[in-house]
Amino acid sequence: MLSGDYKGLLDKWVLREKTHKRDVEDEILPFISRKNVVFLFGPRRAGKSVVARRLLERMPKGSNTRYVNLEDPKLINSLNTDLMESFAEGLEADDTIVFDEVQLIPGWEKWARKAVDTRQCQIIVTGSSAKLLSGEFASSLGGRDIGFQILPFSFAEFRRITKKGLDEYLKTGGYPEVVLNPEKKEKLLESYFELALIKDIVTRYQVRDSAALRNMAFYLLTNSGKQVSLKGIRSVLGLSYDTIKQFLDYLESAFLVFQVPFFSYSMKESLTRARKVYAFDLGMQQYASRSFTEDKGRLAEAAAAIELKRRQFEIFYWKNSKETDLVAKKKTKVMPINVCFAETIPAREKDGLIEFCKKNRAKKATILYAGKTAKTSQENIEIETKNLQEWLLEKNSSAE
Numbered sequence: 231m232l233s234g235d236y237k238g239l240l241d242k243w244v245l246r247e248k249t250h251k252r253d254v255e256d257e258i259l260p261f262i263s264r265k266n267v268v269f270l271f272g273p274r275r276a277g278k279s280v281v282a283r284r285l286l287e288r289m290p291k292g293s294n295t296r297y298v299n300l301e302d303p304k305l306i307n308s309l310n311t312d313l314m315e316s317f318a319e320g321l322e323a324d325d326t327i328v329f330d331e332v333q334l335i336p337g338w339e340k341w342a343r344k345a346v347d348t349r350q351c352q353i354i355v356t357g358s359s360a361k362l363l364s365g366e367f368a369s370s371l372g373g374r375d376i377g378f379q380i381l382p383f384s385f386a387e388f389r390r391i392t393k394k395g396l397d398e399y400l401k402t403g404g405y406p407e408v409v410l411n412p413e414k415k416e417k418l419l420e421s422y423f424e425l426a427l428i429k430d431i432v433t434r435y436q437v438r439d440s441a442a443l444r445n446m447a448f449y450l451l452t453n454s455g456k457q458v459s460l461k462g463i464r465s466v467l468g469l470s471y472d473t474i475k476q477f478l479d480y481l482e483s484a485f486l487v488f489q490v491p492f493f494s495y496s497m498k499e500s501l502t503r504a505r506k507v508y509a510f511d512l513g514m515q516q517y518a519s520r521s522f523t524e525d526k527g528r529l530a531e532a533a534a535a536i537e538l539k540r541r542q543f544e545i546f547y548w549k550n551s552k553e554t555d556l557v558a559k560k561k562t563k564v565m566p567i568n569v570c571f572a573e574t575i576p577a578r579e580k581d582g583l584i585e586f587c588k589k590n591r592a593k594k595a596t597i598l599y600a601g602k603t604a605k606t607s608q609e610n611i612e613i614e615t616k617n618l619q620e621w622l623l624e625k626n627s628s629a630e
Contacts, residue, residue: 236317243299245283250391250406252281253625254378259288261376264323264349267342269332270356272380273485273510274430275422277406278356281380282328285354294325300334309334311341321351328354346374356380358430360483381540382511383409385533385622396619400529403513419517423447423486430484437480442469446477450487450507451518455528455535457549459504478507485510488539493546493557493564493590506547508535530571530618531555534598537622550589552582566595569618573601580613587611 261268262285270278279299286295298317300309314335318327332338332355342353382404385396392398392409402409408418427447432440445467450458463474481487488510492503509515512529538545538558546557548566556567566586568579575597583595588609595611598618605614 239302239304240296240298240317243297243302245280245287245297249280249284250387251284252277252380253384253387254380255281255284255288258285258378262289262326262352262354264352265346266374266376267346268354269375269377270354270380271360271377272358273382273405273422274358274425275405275407275418276380276382276485276511278358278380279330280406282330282354282356286326286328289326290324294321296321296325296327298327298329300329300331309336311335311337314338314341318345318351323349323351326352326354328356330356331358333357333359343374358426358485359434360485379540379542381536382406382513384537384540385619386625389623396533396622400512400526400533401516403511403515405511405513408513415513416517419513423514423518426484426486431480435480439473442467442473443477443480446474447481447486448518448520450478450481451509451515452520453507454487454509454515454519455506455531457504457547458507462504486514490535490545490547490556493548493554493559495590500546508532510536510539512536526571527569530598531569533622534567534569534618548586548590550585552578552585554582554586557586564590564592566590566592567598568595569598571600571618573599575599575601575615580608583613584609584611 258268270282272278283297286297289295296317305313314329321327329338338355342355345351345353383391383406384404385399388394388399388404388409402412402415405418405422408415411418427440427444431437431443437443446463446469449463449466460471460474463469464471478489482489486509487507490506490508491500492505494500509532512532515532535545535556538556544559546559548554548557554566555569558565558567566583568583570576570579579597583597586592587595593611595613597613597615598621599615600618601615603616603620605612607613
């Protein structure tokens with residue numbers, strides 16, 4: 231039997247405010263099972279907790295469900311696997327429990343594997359660290375884990391909830407609370423940035439020079455969508471190569487930025503060339519940027535990169551004498567994409583795609599822009615020009 235204190239906490243954590251359905255919920259639901267652990271990972275405040283609790287509401291009637299907030303201050307001195315066992319006490323195989331921010335409990339994955347092996351109950355865990363995907367956890371869970379990335383609202387979700395268009399999305403980004411309370415945008419984004427920096431990086435990895443970490447985060451977000459190199463970062467910030475690599479790994483694991491490598495069939499070239507870095511959220515990109523001008527073209531490109539990430543493509547960029555903004559890859563299929571926020575497409579956009587296709591044996595390419603969707607052919611290469619807003623609203627996961 232659960233103790234009275236734990237029952238009181240479970241009552242306190244019950245979802246009472248109005249929430250909005252996320253598109254990923256229907257994808258997750260079939261995988262909730264006593265045979266595996268479902269884990270939800272992504273940036274802080276992107277909606278993982280809400281998605282988890284909405285999934286509990288969709289469990290069969292008659293089954294028991296419990297949501298456990300491991301960041302509650304009352305649990306700070308008891309974050310261990312015994313606590314997990316206590317909250318799961320009395321649950322049966324078809325009951326479901328959520329452990330929110332599970333990375334706070336050392337050894338959580340071993341408890342989860344034992345619970346799955348014994349068919350104790352159905353388990354959902356959430357975490358704001360990409361380390362949930364690490365080989366260590368996957369090994370401990372013995373392949374009994376199925377992960378889903380929860381990002382801030384997509385444009386499709388943003389539009390469904392707010393009825394606003396692409397211009398507003400580019401300004402606001404997709405963090406749910408920011409979208410629903412745009413007047414609080416700056417303060418909310420500041421708090422998210424500091425939480426990710428302090429809780430998910432400085433405290434977790436015991437970073438001594440937090441000022442240098444903060445400067446690097448600002449530098450990368452200011453240069454979101456541009457090529458950055460270790461040498462370039464070192465010349466600006468004066469950090470060692472080892473520190474830069476470590477900080478970049480930390481910032482990516484905390485979902486503040488993600489890296490886009492150079493596209494090449496040579497792994498060595500792909501690994502050694504400069505990379506692009508994008509923010510996981512358009513609002514965060516603008517909050518932390520030290521740029522004095524709003525560049526809608528860069529924001530449109532970032533929106534496309536984030537959407538490709540959401541659609542689970544591998545993402546690259548390419549540059550020779552001309553440039554291809556994004557190269558979307560899934561299995562053996564490759565689609566070069568250029569993005570511009572204009573109704574008339576500059577010649578350089580097609581030229582960059584044609585150069586890529588010739589050098590990389592591709593036959594199709596896409597331009598995302600503010601005009602109408604159409605298809606053209608140039609030098610035996612099919613180029614589809616697609617309206618960016620319409621492409622962002624597509625429900626399938628094709629880059630075409």
